[in-house]
Amino acid sequence: MQSAYQLFLANLKIFYRNSQGFYWTILMPSIIYIALSVLPIGAFLTKGIDYPSFLLPGIVAMSIMQTGIYGLAYWMVDLKSQGIIKRFLVTPIRSVDIILGIVSSRIIVVLVEVLSLTLVGVIFFNARFAGNFFSIFIISILGAGIFLLAGLLISNYAKTYDTAAPVTSAIGLPLTFLGNIFFPIDSLPHILKIVAKILPTTYLADGLRQSYLYAFDFQKISKDILILAVWLVFMSGLTVWLFKLKED
């Protein structure tokens, strides 16, 4: 565990010293949120809720998803292609500790993202925030777990950016555009609605939205938490079954 903790600290250091990573992970979601909140698009879909308030939890869900599927997958591909994973594998550190160290640092990144986006929404757009810190925390962690595991699995099969990029796009795009992020899934055509009801982002965004917009009501978020937990168990099983930390 000591090794995993040191890897966790090293990864956090790398993250906050890397201006590009900071830009894409923290700043970019805020810029998208600001841009879409300023424009009047989407407002007519949101049933009386002002669009910045509707959008904020959606963008938070999107950035959680992206940190896993794009951020972690590309980082792992990078580490493998540069021989860094192989270098670790000739030391006594266990593969599970390497993964723990890298993945747990990304959970901190997710929490920083959630906090910074929330502050942008509340301060600049007076977005609704009911103050349900605990449920936001739990739902964010569940979402981070699902998508970080997805990122790990993608990196299992992609050796380079070129092979990782189409896979991340194929998974990331439907999760973004059908996943309850920019508009409610009720406004989707029937067939797409069926797809949307399977996607974890649908429940991540919904759970966050209930927690951001309304006073705490476990009844309202229990279905989201349950489905996210099922997704997390499924992804964990898939990871244990399929993921192997390979040298290249």
Next chain:
Amino acid sequence: MEISNGVNDVISVKNLIKTYPLAKGKTLNALNGISFNVEKDEIFGILGPNGAGKTTTLEIIEGLKHQTAGQVTVLGFDNIRQTNEIKKRIGVQLQSSDYFPHLNLGELLDLFASLYRQTANRTYLLGLVDLKEKEHEVVKNLSGGQKQRFTIATSLVNMPAILFLDEPTTGLDPHARREMWKLIKNINSRGTTIVMTTHYMEEAEFLCNKVAIMDSGKILKIAEPKKLIEDLSHTTQIAFFTSEPCDENLFKNLPGVIKIFSRYPKTILEIKSLDHISAVLNILKTGNINFSGFTLKTASLEDVYLNLTGREFGE
């Protein structure tokens, strides 16, 4: 083939076979039953061209890969059943590997030491590789030689009993290569056994106590470099140019002369040892032969390789 009595062995490799599956049910035999032993405190070199199986051999010993058949023990531990015990006690410099970006050398050493549950002695390690003043620099600001020396420092964080170096000087300029040789000798003199691969003959000749010459997944010969060279009949070659055609018979009865090859204006003599040079010079002098461009070439590992494989190194 083995030249060890087994008492001081720190590595023992027996009948190692490694095959990789290829498409359509075919297989690639990377290692074809190689055997060798490495003794404590020696610098053992594995020499061979690209694709000879050098890196595969090292990676099996280091626990990165598993063999298809054969036995490997390192410091008495089995490479498959006791991989972790081996990893704790060895240091490894891979042929190519990078480092986490945005971390300085000191932080990277701390990180690597933590992988062994140890604390890095930054001052000692960076001092050893002459990078003390670079402690707060990041790797991308180092030159090729400095980066390679730093790689050696990271592989010493656990004070290993055996250090594996996979082509440690590939891509370095001649000065950086000499610096690296000094460093390797220095580490070895402090009691670390070194196993290294190289495709530079002069490197193996200069550094290694024992050399295994590999080609196509086989070990062709193992011996001390000096012994390998001495075993060749043509240990020294003399060449010179003459102003007039030179009569081969002049040298025929000289003791120590093995072969004479004369094609005007060049004459080449192969002699048993350096002791026979004076006799050759004497004949040239007494016979009033006007000669120039006198060169002397002792046999090298390159000649050994040529002799063993029948082709030039790297062909």
